[in-house]
Amino acid sequence: MTIKVILTDIEGTTTDIRFVHDVLFPYARQALPAFVKGHWNDAVVQSIMAEAKLVLEAPDADQTTLIQAFINWIDQDKKVTALKTLQGLIWVQGYKNGDFTGHLYQDAYEYLQRWNEQGIELSVFSSGSVKAQQLLFGHSDFGDLTPLFSHYFDTTTGHKREKAAYVSIASALQQLPENILFLSDIVEELDAAQSAGMKTCLLAREELPENATHNAVSSFESISV
Structure with missing residues (x-):
């Protein structure tokens, strides 16, 4: 061929696959609340939140509700694009800090x-x-x-x-x-x-x-x- x-x-x-589930996912889960709160006004994070609101069909969802939704998606291993994008941003920190390698x-x-x-x-x-x-x-x-x-x-x-x-x-x-x-x-x-x-x-x-x-x-x- x-x-x-x-x-x-x-x-x-x-x-x-254990690297993803035992290292990356737990890291993102732990860091997510502080990351969202610390970067809430960043344009890229606001775009992610807008996408999450569409998925949730909750246009008025507040910060606490959105953070919990992302945590739930991680726990349920949901293939939600907004979650994947947010995780990627969080993992940037982990890789750059040398917390883990791929x-x-x-x-x-x-x-x-x-x-x-x-x-x-x-x-x-x-x-x-x-x-x-x-x-x-x-x-x-x-x-x-x-x-x-x-x-x-x-x-x-x-x-x-x-x-x-x-x-x-x-x-x-x-x-x-x-x-x-x-x-x-x-x-x-x-x-x-x-x-x-x-x-x-x-x-x-x-x-x-x-x-x-x-x-x-x-x-x-x-x-x-």
Whole structure:
């Protein structure tokens, strides 16, 4: 197959999902109330709050109500774009303060570099905001890896389990879908990408499924391009 672009998920694919749930989410949850209060009048925060009010269908929601809504969304692991954007802003502080670095599997690091050197274009599609993606790769365990990637896509492009998102991504990349290989640990996401015409590969790091409907591997070194 002729693969010109590799589109990769982050959580569970390049990065241990436990890093997100055990480090990033708790950090954002703890820092969120003080961050919102301290940056309440910032234009970017006001824009996020306006978006949250639309989601809540509560145009008159006050600061306390909005903060609690964001906390609830974190606890429920909701894929709310306003939350993802706010988390990204909070994580900027954590990365810059050196409170943590972005986890990356060794094999993911090695093969992303190798594919880049081979001239294969690399892009990211994650439910985390573009800012959060760039922060993780920009402050990774292996240093700044953002130069490896040409495009970043998040939920503003579309839902990861819907075909339309992948059609939009192929258009943005100016590539035929069949020339794009999508990597993810979520079968439903791969189903959506496949329905849009993309090639797919399931990262099953813990245990390979017996009846996989997609090509399945346990590490990047087993991915054929």
